[in-house]
Amino acid sequence: MSALTDRIEGRRVEGHRPWPRVIVRENAWRTAAELLAAGQATLLSLWGDINKVHMALLDESSGEKIVVTLECPDRQFPSVAAHHLPAQRLERAIRDLYGLEPVGPGDDRPWLNLGFWGVMHPLGDRRQSPVACKPYAFLPVEGENLHQIPVGPVHAGIIEPGHFRFTANGETIVRLEERLGYVHKGIDSLMSGADLERGAKLAARVSGDSTVAYAIAFAQAVEAALQMQIPARAVYLRALMAELERMANHFGDIGAICNDASFAIMHAHCGILRERTLRAADACFGHRLMMDCVVPGGVARDLFPNAAEQVRALLQIVRASFPQIVELYENTASLQDRTATTGILKPDLARRFGAGGYVGRASGRAFDARRPGYAPYDELTFDIPVLDAGDVDARIWIRIREVEQSLSLVEQILQRLPAGDLRAAIPEMGAPCDGVALVEGFRGDVLAWIRIEDNHIGRCHLRDPSWFQWPLLEAVIEGNIVADFPLCNKSFNCSYSGHDL
Amino acid sequence: MRKILRNLARLPLTEPAPRPDEAALAEIAKRVDAAARRRLGRSLSIREVDAGSCNGCELEIHALNNAFYDLERFGLRFVASPRHADVLMVTGPVTKNMREALERTYNATPDPKWVVAVGDCARNGGIFAESYAVVGGVDRVVPVDLHIGGCPPRPIDLLKGLLALLEARPAAAK
Numbered sequence: 001m002s003a004l005t006d007r008i009e010g011r012r013v014e015g016h017r018p019w020p021r022v023i024v025r026e027n028a029w030r031t032a033a034e035l036l037a038a039g040q041a042t043l044l045s046l047w048g049d050i051n052k053v054h055m056a057l058l059d060e061s062s063g064e065k066i067v068v069t070l071e072c073p074d075r076q077f078p079s080v081a082a083h084h085l086p087a088q089r090l091e092r093a094i095r096d097l098y099g100l101e102p103v104g105p106g107d108d109r110p111w112l113n114l115g116f117w118g119v120m121h122p123l124g125d126r127r128q129s130p131v132a133c134k135p136y137a138f139l140p141v142e143g144e145n146l147h148q149i150p151v152g153p154v155h156a157g158i159i160e161p162g163h164f165r166f167t168a169n170g171e172t173i174v175r176l177e178e179r180l181g182y183v184h185k186g187i188d189s190l191m192s193g194a195d196l197e198r199g200a201k202l203a204a205r206v207s208g209d210s211t212v213a214y215a216i217a218f219a220q221a222v223e224a225a226l227q228m229q230i231p232a233r234a235v236y237l238r239a240l241m242a243e244l245e246r247m248a249n250h251f252g253d254i255g256a257i258c259n260d261a262s263f264a265i266m267h268a269h270c271g272i273l274r275e276r277t278l279r280a281a282d283a284c285f286g287h288r289l290m291m292d293c294v295v296p297g298g299v300a301r302d303l304f305p306n307a308a309e310q311v312r313a314l315l316q317i318v319r320a321s322f323p324q325i326v327e328l329y330e331n332t333a334s335l336q337d338r339t340a341t342t343g344i345l346k347p348d349l350a351r352r353f354g355a356g357g358y359v360g361r362a363s364g365r366a367f368d369a370r371r372p373g374y375a376p377y378d379e380l381t382f383d384i385p386v387l388d389a390g391d392v393d394a395r396i397w398i399r400i401r402e403v404e405q406s407l408s409l410v411e412q413i414l415q416r417l418p419a420g421d422l423r424a425a426i427p428e429m430g431a432p433c434d435g436v437a438l439v440e441g442f443r444g445d446v447l448a449w450i451r452i453e454d455n456h457i458g459r460c461h462l463r464d465p466s467w468f469q470w471p472l473l474e475a476v477i478e479g480n481i482v483a484d485f486p487l488c489n490k491s492f493n494c495s496y497s498g499h500d501l
Numbered sequence: 502m503r504k505i506l507r508n509l510a511r512l513p514l515t516e517p518a519p520r521p522d523e524a525a526l527a528e529i530a531k532r533v534d535a536a537a538r539r540r541l542g543r544s545l546s547i548r549e550v551d552a553g554s555c556n557g558c559e560l561e562i563h564a565l566n567n568a569f570y571d572l573e574r575f576g577l578r579f580v581a582s583p584r585h586a587d588v589l590m591v592t593g594p595v596t597k598n599m600r601e602a603l604e605r606t607y608n609a610t611p612d613p614k615w616v617v618a619v620g621d622c623a624r625n626g627g628i629f630a631e632s633y634a635v636v637g638g639v640d641r642v643v644p645v646d647l648h649i650g651g652c653p654p655r656p657i658d659l660l661k662g663l664l665a666l667l668e669a670r671p672a673a674a675k
Contacts, residue, residue: 114598116597116598116600116601117597117598117633117634118597118633119633122633122634153599153602154550154583154602154605154606156581156582157549157579157581158549158551158559158562158563158579159551159559160551160554160556160559161550161551161552161599161602181598182553182596182598182599182602183551183553183554183593183596183598183599184596184598184634185553185594185596185629185632185634185635186629186632186633186634186635187629187632189632189633189634190628190629190631190632198628201628202628205555205557205628205629205652206555207555207556208554208555208556208557208558208559208560208653209556209557209560211555211557252560252563268567268568271564271566271567271568272567272568272569274564274567275564275567275568275569278564288561288655289557289560289653291557291652291653495556496556497554497555497556
């Protein structure tokens with residue numbers, strides 16, 4: 001198969017790194033949408049800009065990535081979602097934020113704009129609009145004996161807000177419709193005009209559980225745009241942080257999923273491992289979540305003295321106790337009864353949506369942005385666990401296997417940790433330049449795209465893996481009982497904040 | 502199976518590790534315990550509301566329930582409904598999209614009630630303050646009795662804050 005750059009005709013943009021960016025006409029934009037629909041490319045993201053739209057595509061067979069740009073001076077563009085459904089919510093967000101209209105059959109309801117902003121198209125022509133919360137038209141449901149269960153935005157637990165509208169027949173869910181956007185903070189608009197330091201802080205607060213992944217993605221995009229080389233020690237310390245973050249989140253998730261099946265002992269034990277991991281992170285970098293520790297150019301601080309010893313102690317504890325916890329999970333039939341064959345995501349759907357992280361890898365999609373990806377993972381040995389079952393159980397097992405891989409990665413990182421500088425100076429830049437990066441967070445691949453102008457951020461787009469996972473949750477819940485929704489939801493553990501921006 | 506359970510039970514669950522912040526935790530834990538007993542007869546129900554946070558604060562609030570901090574031993578516990586709550590623990594810059602939900606949650610909480618705003622964003626909107634989509638700090642929407650700063654606050658700071666709340670409101674608690 002020929003390369004994406006050959007199949008999508010356009011004018012190559014200088015100063016966009018490391019993937020090519022091409023400015024195309026409408027027919028090539030449609031060609032790109034058709035490639036997505038035909039499964040010959042995967043949608044990495046779709047985002048608005050001043051009078052233009054961009055989309056990032058991946059060819060999974062070759063690993064080739066490309067950004068395609070369409071100028072839309074008349075404020076409309078051919079809908080990608082008309083060909084390829086995974087683009088739909090992204091297009092609705094573009095309409096809300098930029099006022100650019102996707103043309104084609106689609107969903108013309110707002111997505112992030114719930115009617116409270118007092119402004120329309122805040123990143124586009126920014127029109128004042130009265131605060132008017134029109135009733136949202138949920139999709140119509142018809143049939144005998146159906147009832148609806150509205151949940152949220154304020155949920156029962158200590159979790160983020162969002163609304164779920166269940167339609168059930170008795171206990172069986174026939175449809176779930178999500179309504180998100182409640183934690184929309186306008187991060188895209190805050191990014192524009194910010195300096196790089198503030199941009200890094202904002203990126204680190206897109207989704208707190210993935211603060212390291214976002215900080216690395218943002219930093220890599222900046223470094224690509226400015227053609228910077230960063231010190232080897234910083235590269236390794238970033239990976240150390242990323243793997244500690246992955247472990248902490250996976251521990252938390254494994255326990256929390258089991259807790260939603262009322263198996264609290266797993267939750268308690270996994271919670272202990274999570275806490276120990278956060279304490280090790282704190283001992284290393286002075287912050288439990290390692291927020292603001294990764295900065296453009298490198299890392300903000302070195303390991304505290306003796307921190308490596310504490311990490312080794314953590315590895316020892318986890319190696320001793322985690323297998324017992326896994327055994328407990330494996331040998332508890334009543335728990336397995338809840339997780340096995342529950343919430344099945346079909347591999348075809350995972351592939352079409354380009355589902356990242358454990359959601360994709362539990363449904364046969366062997367994609368991990370770390371391979372082939374970025375340093376230092378090319379120098380480290382690790383497996384990418386993949387399963388086909390696609391149920392809650394498989395998503396737990398992927399996390400278990402990934403914890404094991406992260407243990408080994410952390411060990412390798414500590415062994416190889418090079419000495420030297422922590423941070424390269426940010427060069428003064430001349431012409432405007434663009435950078436893009438794809439980084440594997442615990443939840444999946446985080447995309448960061450940035451345009452730097454006059455040493456400030458012109459536009460920065462951050463795409464959470466949840467954009468392509470939330471719609472799949474709607475699909476997997478169908479036919480399951482209401483009581484299994486928390487299990488399914490937790491096994492996805494999508495980010496609200498990362499999605500709502 | 503029994504053997505596994507026994508082995509697991511032998512993990513050092515609540516034994517404080519010999520580190521300075523552990524000592525501080527023990528000290529604060531004792532004070533929270535005494536104050537909670539005196540004022541509330543060992544019970545205070547907390548309803549957490551995320552009004553727009555990045556979820557970092559939620560992670561640390563969650564940690565209060567783990568075996569190290571074990572909030573429930575003080576009679577402080579998280580409840581599922583504002584109708585059962587004495588305290589609303591609110592995170593985030595309040596987004597415009599969450600303002601009404603926060604107001605309604607506050608109104609659904611019976612008196613007497615207290616609001617604890619958690620995190621730097623909850624104080625004044627933090628890094629998100631100037632956005633078109635953000636109202637600002639929690640006190641722009643509901644009256645706040647206490648701020649616990651931090652980005653996010655450590656669990657130990659959250660414990661300290663709850664202690665401060667318990668000690669600072671003698672009039673309200675009859």
